[in-house]
Amino acid sequence: MSKQLKQLGDDIWKNQVEKINSELFTLTYGSVVAQLCKDLDNNYDQVNNELYKMGYNIGVRLIDEFLQKTQLSRCTNMHETAEVVSKIGFKIFLNITPTVSHWTADNKSFGLILVENPLADFVELPNTEARKKLWYSNVLCGVLKGCLEMVQLDCDVSFLQDSLKGDENTEIRVKLNKILKDEIPAGEE
Amino acid sequence: MSTPSNSKLMLTGAGYNPVIGPGSTADSTNSLPKQTASQRSVSQLSSPSSLLRLASTSSERKLNSFGAHASIYDRNLHRGMHEISLSSMSFLFMEVIRMSLNGSESLLQMERKLNNLGYRVGLRLLELVSLRENFNNNLASSGKSNTAQRHVRVLEILQFVKESIWPCMFGKEADNLEKSVQNENQYMIIDSDPILSRYICVPKEYEGLDCESFVAGIVEGLLDISYFRCEVTAHSAPLEGYPNRTVYLVDFDSSIISREERLSKK
Numbered sequence: 001m002s003k004q005l006k007q008l009g010d011d012i013w014k015n016q017v018e019k020i021n022s023e024l025f026t027l028t029y030g031s032v033v034a035q036l037c038k039d040l041d042n043n044y045d046q047v048n049n050e051l052y053k054m055g056y057n058i059g060v061r062l063i064d065e066f067l068q069k070t071q072l073s074r075c076t077n078m079h080e081t082a083e084v085v086s087k088i089g090f091k092i093f094l095n096i097t098p099t100v101s102h103w104t105a106d107n108k109s110f111g112l113i114l115v116e117n118p119l120a121d122f123v124e125l126p127n128t129e130a131r132k133k134l135w136y137s138n139v140l141c142g143v144l145k146g147c148l149e150m151v152q153l154d155c156d157v158s159f160l161q162d163s164l165k166g167d168e169n170t171e172i173r174v175k176l177n178k179i180l181k182d183e184i185p186a187g188e189e
Numbered sequence: 190m191s192t193p194s195n196s197k198l199m200l201t202g203a204g205y206n207p208v209i210g211p212g213s214t215a216d217s218t219n220s221l222p223k224q225t226a227s228q229r230s231v232s233q234l235s236s237p238s239s240l241l242r243l244a245s246t247s248s249e250r251k252l253n254s255f256g257a258h259a260s261i262y263d264r265n266l267h268r269g270m271h272e273i274s275l276s277s278m279s280f281l282f283m284e285v286i287r288m289s290l291n292g293s294e295s296l297l298q299m300e301r302k303l304n305n306l307g308y309r310v311g312l313r314l315l316e317l318v319s320l321r322e323n324f325n326n327n328l329a330s331s332g333k334s335n336t337a338q339r340h341v342r343v344l345e346i347l348q349f350v351k352e353s354i355w356p357c358m359f360g361k362e363a364d365n366l367e368k369s370v371q372n373e374n375q376y377m378i379i380d381s382d383p384i385l386s387r388y389i390c391v392p393k394e395y396e397g398l399d400c401e402s403f404v405a406g407i408v409e410g411l412l413d414i415s416y417f418r419c420e421v422t423a424h425s426a427p428l429e430g431y432p433n434r435t436v437y438l439v440d441f442d443s444s445i446i447s448r449e450e451r452l453s454k455k
Contacts, residue, residue, distance in 0.1 A: 019272040020384065023317065024310070024358045025281060031309040032285060054284040061283075065276055093277045118273055122313070124261050139281075 005083050009091035012069050017092055022118045029119050033136060044133035051135070055142020062093065062143060063150040074151075078176055079103075081153065082110045085144065085174075094118050098172075109175035111160065117170055125164050135159045141172060152180040279388045286389075286400055296398045304406035304421075311410020318357050339415075343441065343449050346417055347376055350408060358407070359384045369438075374446045378408065378437040379426075386433045399423045401435045408437055418442035 033051070040046045070088055075081040082100045090096050096118065102111035119137045135141075141157040148155045156175045161167035289302035323338060340346040351363040359380075369375035383401055391398050401423035409421035420440045428434050 013274075018275040019360075020275045020278055021357060021360060022271040022273045023314075025273055025278045027310040027313050028278075028281060028285065028306070030313070031306045032281075032288065034309060035288075035306055054288070057284060057287070058280040062276070062280060093274045095271065095273050116271075118271060121271075122261060122317075 001080070002083050002087065005087040006091075006097075008070065009088040009097070012088070012092050013095060016069055019095075022095075022121070026118055026121045026123075029139070030123060033134075037130070037134075042129070044130060048133075048135050048138045051138035052142040052145070055139035055144075056146040057142075058139070059143040059146020059148075060150055061146075063147045066092070066147065078107055078110070081148075082112075082174070086112060089147070102171075109173065112172045112174065114170040114172070117163075120162075120164055120170075123164060131165055135162060136164050137162065137170070144172070144174060148174070149180070152182060154178050154180050275384065275387075279385070282385050282389075282400075282403070285403065296395065300399065300402040303400065303402040304409065307403040307406020307408075308410035308413075311407040311412075312414050314354060314357065314407060315411035315414055318353050322353055342452060343376070343417065343445065346412065346415060347378065347439070350411070351378060354408075354411065355380075358404075372440075374441040374443060376439045376441070378439065379434070380437070381428070381431040381434045383433055383435045386435070399425055399435070401425075401437070404435075405437050408439065412439065417445055419445065 032054075033047070036047045036050050037044070040050065066089060069092060072084065072088075075084060086098045086100050090098055090112075096114065096116050098112040098114045100110055101113055103109070117137055119140070123136060125131045125134065125136065135158075138159065141159060144157045145155060148157070154177045156173075156177060158173055160171045160173045161169055163170045285306060286303070289299050289306070293299035293302060319339075326338065340349050347366055351366050355361065355363040363378050364381045365377075365379040367377040367379065369377065383404065385404065386400055389400055391400070405421040405423040409419060412419050412421070419442060422438050422440070424436045424438060426434050426436045
């Protein structure tokens with residue numbers, strides 16, 4: 001299963017994706033974070049929130065492209081979801097494949113370990129409050145939240161650790177709260 | 190456009206200040222007083238040894254697997270190019286635009302914000318691309334180890350933007366470089382199909398908004414920091430078959446033009 005997904009992710013990346021050098025992306029994101037820190041007076045909790053919101057906005061749109069390119073049907077369990085997120089989602093948008101790990105016993109919560117992080121290239125956090133409080137790549141959590149919500153998975157997504165802060169790894173935790181019911185949008189039959 | 194752009198303030202703002210070095214992104218109250226005068230004078234030089242010393246002062250907190258101090262300066266700039274999907278960039282740019290729209294009272298103010306965001310990208314991009322380029326030049330000219338180049342002429346630096354900066358950002362050269370007929374201090378960089386605007390459709394009520402102001406900001410940032418004081422603005426100039434064709438108008442400060450004349454006489 002996992003191998004097939006990897007193959008699919010690689011194929012889509014190779015044939016269907018228009019590619020661009022990641023450096024402009026990295027620097028642009030850096031500029032955005034710096035601007036937010038300035039606008040919000042170095043209130044890093046607010047900066048984290050704002051990044052999360054930006055990610056959410058991206059996520060709810062990005063899922064359309066994801067579904068169109070992959071033509072995948074519904075996942076049967078969270079293990080499958082995790083593999084799809086890592087081997088296809090991250091692959092076709094950021095060209096990285098995080099490792100899925102640290103499952104909890106109830107199979108509802110897993111970790112994504114990012115060995116590479118294109119957002120954080122060239123980044124060093126200053127040795128101030130920013131290092132303690134800022135989740136620099138928080139936009140990724142928002143994106144995951146938005147995407148998963150659009151496929152009826154209500155999840156909590158947050159960073160557990162970040163190598164920018166001196167942690168050993170960069171890890172995003174995804175925890176399933178509940179599966180949302182398929183509802184018909186208001187005004188449509 | 191007549192007043193000096195407030196993007197110049199960025200140089201002393203919260204962003205990275207290349208003159209100060211890695212400490213510059215810290216809270217200014219904390220980081221600036223700590224730096225001694227000698228450190229600062231070191232960081233203004235850009236010889237390799239000073240870079241090394243900078244790297245070592247900035248990284249006293251973390252050890253890498255070899256037990257040495259690890260920082261971003263230890264990483265090689267010559268790794269394989271990492272590519273990402275253009276969609277990711279477009280999605281991010283979408284949020285950049287939304288962020289600039291928030292709280293802006295006029296389109297002009299919004300374009301100014303986009304320009305500011307780009308300005309900071311330009312400062313860093315110049316450092317990255319010229320370090321790389323000079324390194325490659327040195328490799329090519331075996332024996333001569335010191336052929337690092339700095340562009341001092343207007344045409345040279347504009348060529349550099351067209352032929353080196355553009356490929357790094359967009360994977361292609363800019364399509365054309367033109368000199369204005371009416372004003373001798375104006376030059377134009379032309380891109381027939383700007384990548385960032387490809388998936389953008391400006392609604393009617395925002396007519397006249399040019400999201401490429403962001404790229405104009407990048408160009409302005411990198412020209413400013415190379416001592417070519419200028420203002421750069423983006424103007425949409427569609428041609429048949431190229432609906433998004435954009436002209437980046439570079440308006441050099443008059444001091445640059447007189448310097449150029451002086452250099453020509455020699």
